[in-house]
Amino acid sequence: MVSQREVLTGKHLMQGDVACAEGAIAAGCKFFAGYPITPATEIAERMARRMIEVNGMFVQMEDELASMAAIIGASWAGAKAMTATSGPGFSLMQENIGLAVMTETPCVVVNVMRGAPSTGQPTEGAQQDVMQSKWGSHGDYSIIALAPASVQEMFDLTIECFNLAETYRAPTFLLADGFTGHLWERVVIPSPEEIKIVERKKPVVSPDKYMPFKPDEDLVPPMACFGEGYCVHVTGLTHDELGYPKTTDPKVQHKLVNRLCEKMRKNANRIVRTYESMLEDAEVAVIAYGIPSRASLNAVKKARESGIKAGLLRLVTVWPFPEKQIEELATRVNAIVVPEMNCGQIVREVERVAKETPVHLLSKIGGELHSPSEIFEAIRRAAGI
Amino acid sequence: MTVIQEFEKHPLAKYLRAERFPHIWCEGCGDGIILHCFVKALDDLAVDIDKFVVVSGIGCIGRAAGYVKCDSFHTTHGRPIALATGIKLANPKLTVAVLSGDGDLFAIGGNHFIHAARRNVDLTVICSNNFNYGMTGGQSGPTTPLDSYTTTTPYGNIEHPFNLVHLAAAAGSVYVARWTVLHVRRLAESIKKALRKKGFKFIEVISPCPEIYGRRNKLGKAIDIMKLYRQISEIRHGYDPAKAEITREKIVVGEFIDIEKPTYGELLQKQFIKIQQKLSEG
Amino acid sequence: MSASRLLTPVVKRKKLADVEWNVIEDFCKGCSFCIEFCPVDALEESDRLNAKGVHPPKLKSEDACIGCGLCETLCPDFAIYLEKKEGKGDKE
Numbered sequence: 127m128v129s130q131r132e133v134l135t136g137k138h139l140m141q142g143d144v145a146c147a148e149g150a151i152a153a154g155c156k157f158f159a160g161y162p163i164t165p166a167t168e169i170a171e172r173m174a175r176r177m178i179e180v181n182g183m184f185v186q187m188e189d190e191l192a193s194m195a196a197i198i199g200a201s202w203a204g205a206k207a208m209t210a211t212s213g214p215g216f217s218l219m220q221e222n223i224g225l226a227v228m229t230e231t232p233c234v235v236v237n238v239m240r241g242a243p244s245t246g247q248p249t250e251g252a253q254q255d256v257m258q259s260k261w262g263s264h265g266d267y268s269i270i271a272l273a274p275a276s277v278q279e280m281f282d283l284t285i286e287c288f289n290l291a292e293t294y295r296a297p298t299f300l301l302a303d304g305f306t307g308h309l310w311e312r313v314v315i316p317s318p319e320e321i322k323i324v325e326r327k328k329p330v331v332s333p334d335k336y337m338p339f340k341p342d343e344d345l346v347p348p349m350a351c352f353g354e355g356y357c358v359h360v361t362g363l364t365h366d367e368l369g370y371p372k373t374t375d376p377k378v379q380h381k382l383v384n385r386l387c388e389k390m391r392k393n394a395n396r397i398v399r400t401y402e403s404m405l406e407d408a409e410v411a412v413i414a415y416g417i418p419s420r421a422s423l424n425a426v427k428k429a430r431e432s433g434i435k436a437g438l439l440r441l442v443t444v445w446p447f448p449e450k451q452i453e454e455l456a457t458r459v460n461a462i463v464v465p466e467m468n469c470g471q472i473v474r475e476v477e478r479v480a481k482e483t484p485v486h487l488l489s490k491i492g493g494e495l496h497s498p499s500e501i502f503e504a505i506r507r508a509a510g511i
Numbered sequence: 512m513t514v515i516q517e518f519e520k521h522p523l524a525k526y527l528r529a530e531r532f533p534h535i536w537c538e539g540c541g542d543g544i545i546l547h548c549f550v551k552a553l554d555d556l557a558v559d560i561d562k563f564v565v566v567s568g569i570g571c572i573g574r575a576a577g578y579v580k581c582d583s584f585h586t587t588h589g590r591p592i593a594l595a596t597g598i599k600l601a602n603p604k605l606t607v608a609v610l611s612g613d614g615d616l617f618a619i620g621g622n623h624f625i626h627a628a629r630r631n632v633d634l635t636v637i638c639s640n641n642f643n644y645g646m647t648g649g650q651s652g653p654t655t656p657l658d659s660y661t662t663t664t665p666y667g668n669i670e671h672p673f674n675l676v677h678l679a680a681a682a683g684s685v686y687v688a689r690w691t692v693l694h695v696r697r698l699a700e701s702i703k704k705a706l707r708k709k710g711f712k713f714i715e716v717i718s719p720c721p722e723i724y725g726r727r728n729k730l731g732k733a734i735d736i737m738k739l740y741r742q743i744s745e746i747r748h749g750y751d752p753a754k755a756e757i758t759r760e761k762i763v764v765g766e767f768i769d770i771e772k773p774t775y776g777e778l779l780q781k782q783f784i785k786i787q788q789k790l791s792e793g
Numbered sequence: 794m795s796a797s798r799l800l801t802p803v804v805k806r807k808k809l810a811d812v813e814w815n816v817i818e819d820f821c822k823g824c825s826f827c828i829e830f831c832p833v834d835a836l837e838e839s840d841r842l843n844a845k846g847v848h849p850p851k852l853k854s855e856d857a858c859i860g861c862g863l864c865e866t867l868c869p870d871f872a873i874y875l876e877k878k879e880g881k882g883d884k885e
């Protein structure tokens with residue numbers, strides 16, 4: 127399906143943001159709307175050059191509210207769509223992220239996180255928007271967020287974000303950080319045939335029988351787009367399976383909102399991806415995501431060298447939270463260390479799931495990365511040595 | 512025969528989601544007339560309804576998207592133009608119209624309006640200007656006249672209102688018109704003209720909100736407001752939109768701007784051909 | 794030119810179209826726009842009360858309507874529609 131021009135097969139030295147843009151194009155992204163912001167600007171700049179080459183559409187909107195609205199519109203017009211931003215822009219997008227959730231619009235939102243709150247530290251990487259990704263828009267819902275830890279993953283996970291967005295009809299986040307976004311590393315781009323691409327599920331019934339928000343067994347409704355003759359009405363109001371507003375019927379709200387949450391919970395097994403290193407006999411587990419997982423792996427190796435049975439669980443999927451994996455792990459280890467570049471966000475989830483097992487936060491903010499020795503020290507302390 | 516079955520005999524019912532009627536708007540609300548003129552224009556033009564999309568924001572008029580029988584999107588408050596931009600640019604084969612309110616398009620969504628006009632995105636934007644926020648119970652908005660009473664201007668409005676046609680023209684709209692809902696024929700013709708034309712087109716429709724704005728400002732019943740429109744509106748085609756005022760004594764209506772300018776899509780297409788040529792040459 | 798002249802078509806008693814005038818009584822909310830603005834004053838309130846508790850309009854007499862279509866478009870509630878009468882005579 128995708129051509130040579132869309133997939134730059136080969137080995138490249140690439141910046142993280144650029145790899146993200148190339149991942150999007152390889153995934154079949156045909157619409158990008160954005161607004162410049164450090165450290166995500168390079169994604170927009172790459173898309174501005176490249177979209178036109180691959181018969182796609184790039185538009186620089188007037189702000190992030192517009193960018194988010196535009197990708198929702200583009201998705202309903204049939205295009206795979208993406209926007210990219212950082213904290214301040216991500217905050218502005220929240221209302222329409224809720225609209226994408228409510229209207230089950232597949233789209234990808236890249237947040238290259240930087241020091242926050244407010245304008246914070248534009249040029250410094252951080253992981254301070256993890257909870258905002260989960261709860262940033264009002265109401266109950268569930269989303270998917272993936273955390274890349276390398277430039278290669280900026281490419282790979284962007285493709286995966288598209289595949290998940292299209293499969294589950296939901297806004298899907300690439301939760302990157304300023305360090306990974308601006309990092310230059312070697313990236314291997316496979317041939318088009320080697321890249322798995324998911325297309326959205328289309329209705330198999332005629333327009334008169336089609337109910338736009340009636341889910342299949344996987345809780346995901348097939349999606350007819352605008353211009354395909356299905357005469358779909360889409361609203362952010364609570365709606366029935368026909369898509370019509372039903373704002374005062376408790377049953378309709380109950381059914382819809384619970385399904386939006388359940389959609390991810392029920393499919394969590396298929397969505398969640400984690401990597402384990404040296405966890406078989408581990409007594410101390412490090413749980414990390416994004417860039418701190420790199421120093422964590424070194425720290426775990428160092429711990430092993432000094433005789434501490436340590437291991438690493440890396441969360442590629444941050445949301446839905448890999449509860450089962452961590453719950454199971456917690457029963458096997460004596461302590462858990464969570465290094466993250468915020469004042470303690472994912473650690474709360476880990477604590478909730480780990481129950482009795484002690485959990486130690488290793489917080490880091492300001493623009494410095496965790497060093498392997500810092501994490502090693504934390505492992506040592508957790509091991510009681 | 513049920514009421515709905517009877518309604519299906521209405522010549523315009525085929526453009527409406529009949530099962531959702533009667534609509535929610537109050538007695539004498541102008542929004543019903545705007546919707547009527549809109550679908551009449553669709554009918555007259557025999558548009559390919561499968562390729563037609565209506566987008567609206569939040570507000571009383573925002574419900575229009577849910578009544579038109581075509582692909583339609585009832586977006587968040589203020590964002591219909593931004594969302595419609597995404598639809599139109601992603602699939603240029605679709606004709607996209609935005610129907611929304613004065614508050615939606617010019618307060619919370621004002622930024623999207625001016626920028627879509629500046630870019631000359633191919634959209635037809637119709638604003639139901641009822642001088643207040645109807646849906647939320649009659650607060651003041653960007654078009655509320657000086658000294659008017661609303662729930663948030665209980666002592667009279669001290670903010671200067673926008674002149675929407677002037678704003679639209681200044682921002683770059685290629686077609687700008689204003690009508691009241693009493694001008695049904697001209698309004699429908701104007702919508703037809705806008706739909707046939709390429710670029711960012713804007714039609715302001717002065718519309719009574721008898722239930723709230725009218726009541727609070729002692730404008731009488733809906734019929735009295737309509738009679739007032741008859742009495743004080745003045746048709747002046749080609750008039751300078753900067754001077755096309757709305758006062759208690761006069762509402763200047765007509766077609767003010769009708770110009771040609773390359774659209775965003777057309778310029779993009781040119782660029783696209785150039786780039787593709789370069790690429791194929793290696 | 795006076796505004797009211799432009800808004801109200803010049804009264805021509807001549808039929809513009811041979812139509813059947815219909816009202817969906819239960820849709821009517823009673824704004825009286827149709828009655829007020831009919832160029833030939835063909836409509837009036839009926840005695841009937843509809844589901845909304847208002848008196849929908851009716852024709853004053855069977856041939857009062859000249860078929861201009863104004864009331865149809867002006868009705869905010871889509872309660873009025875005109876149907877073209879079949880030209881029976883022509884066919885026979």
Ligand SMILES: Cc1ncc(C[n+]2csc(CCOP(=O)(O)OP(=O)(O)O)c2C)c(N)n1
Nearest residue numbers: 569570571572588612613614615644645646
């Ligand atoms: C972000 C946001 N803020 C406020 C509201 C509440 N709200 C709904 S409609 C509306 C005003 C609508 O006014 P207008 O656009 O003029 O439409 P009208 O109801 O007058 O037709 C407001 C403030 C909202 N839905 N969303």
Ligand code: SF4
Nearest residue numbers: 536537540571645720
């Ligand atoms: S509140 Fe005003 S604008 Fe809203 S439906 Fe009623 S009359 Fe119309």
Ligand code: SF4
Nearest residue numbers: 821822824825827868
């Ligand atoms: S215009 Fe329509 S709603 Fe108003 S009185 Fe006439 S039929 Fe009734």
Ligand code: SF4
Nearest residue numbers: 831858859861862864
């Ligand atoms: S169509 Fe309506 S407005 Fe025109 S003459 Fe007949 S009743 Fe009067």
Ligand SMILES: [Mg+2]
Nearest residue numbers: 612613641643
């Ligand atoms: Mg309003």
